[in-house]
Amino acid sequence: MDKIYGRPESIRNKVSTYCPGCLHGVANKIVAEVLDELGLREKSICVLPVGCGTLGLFYWNVDMISSAHGRAPAVATGIKRCSPDKFVFCYQGDGDLAAIGLSEIMHAANRGENISVVFVNNSIYGMTGGQMAPTTLENQYSTTTQKGRNPLTEGYPMKMCEIISGLQAPRYVARFSMDSPQNIIKARAGIKKAFELQIENKGFSFVELMSNCPTNWCVTPLESLEWMRENTLKVFPLGVYKEVE
Ligand SMILES: Cc1ncc(C[n+]2csc(CCOP(=O)(O)OP(=O)(O)O)c2C)c(N)n1
Ligand code: SF4
Numbered sequence: 001m002d003k004i005y006g007r008p009e010s011i012r013n014k015v016s017t018y019c020p021g022c023l024h025g026v027a028n029k030i031v032a033e034v035l036d037e038l039g040l041r042e043k044s045i046c047v048l049p050v051g052c053g054t055l056g057l058f059y060w061n062v063d064m065i066s067s068a069h070g071r072a073p074a075v076a077t078g079i080k081r082c083s084p085d086k087f088v089f090c091y092q093g094d095g096d097l098a099a100i101g102l103s104e105i106m107h108a109a110n111r112g113e114n115i116s117v118v119f120v121n122n123s124i125y126g127m128t129g130g131q132m133a134p135t136t137l138e139n140q141y142s143t144t145t146q147k148g149r150n151p152l153t154e155g156y157p158m159k160m161c162e163i164i165s166g167l168q169a170p171r172y173v174a175r176f177s178m179d180s181p182q183n184i185i186k187a188r189a190g191i192k193k194a195f196e197l198q199i200e201n202k203g204f205s206f207v208e209l210m211s212n213c214p215t216n217w218c219v220t221p222l223e224s225l226e227w228m229r230e231n232t233l234k235v236f237p238l239g240v241y242k243e244v245e
């Protein structure tokens with residue numbers, strides 16, 4: 001019998017400790033598949049955030065380093081400049097990247113660092129109990145917006161692809177979703193495109209993956225996918241925001 005599916009070499013044989021239905025696991029897997037496909041496992045260094053994304057430490061089978069809150073693009077910059085032969089990617093959540101790490105991501109993007117950033121947007125702080133993130137939707141409930149996010153007091157959701165694609169240096173900026181198998185296939189292709197640009201020394205690439213947090217959204221995994229389609233995907237339109245060959 002032909003083998004048609006196997007565990008990517010870039011993922012360890014471990015039981016996931018992400019909450020049931022959390023799409024961080026899907027994001028980890030498609031990144032691993034692309035690393036395998038491009039033969040990058042041995043030369044990769046993943047820079048981890050704080051947040052649930054940090055758990056990738058247990059799952060990816062590549063060299064990794066944890067960075068302080070939001071500092072992943074700065075750490076990745078240092079690693080890549082010292083070791084340009086390594087493949088360096090950041091994996092960050094929205095609280096990590098768009099709140100305390102906003103400065104780091106903007107300046108790494110603006111400098112056109114030859115790194116790849118995978119940004120998992122679940123519109124909330126997951127690991128620390130569901131506080132409002134910069135990406136939290138208008139009227140969305142969180143532990144710090146208990147009557148729903150009010151733009152007059154908390155501002156509007158920040159759209160990182162739209163912001164970063166406005167800079168001159170980035171080569172590839174795109175937003176995908178992981179709510180369906182079809183969208184996961186597209187997301188995987190987007191990650192591959194971003195990683196290839198780094199291999200070709202073409203500079204900064206940014207892939208946003210729309211995700212969920214059933215635990216802090218207080219819904220079932222299936223309801224979380226419906227919620228994404230009815231809410232987050234309308235506020236964060238999917239697509240390629242910038243592509244410079
Ligand atoms: C330097 C530092 N500051 C703050 C924290 C607390 N902290 C841990 S996870 C987290 C938020 C993570 O949210 P997000 O980036 O949205 O990731 P998610 O858990 O949703 O994937 C915070 C504030 C920390 N661990 N380290
Ligand atoms: S808290 Fe949310 S983001 Fe974190 S593992 Fe659970 S579902 Fe995923």
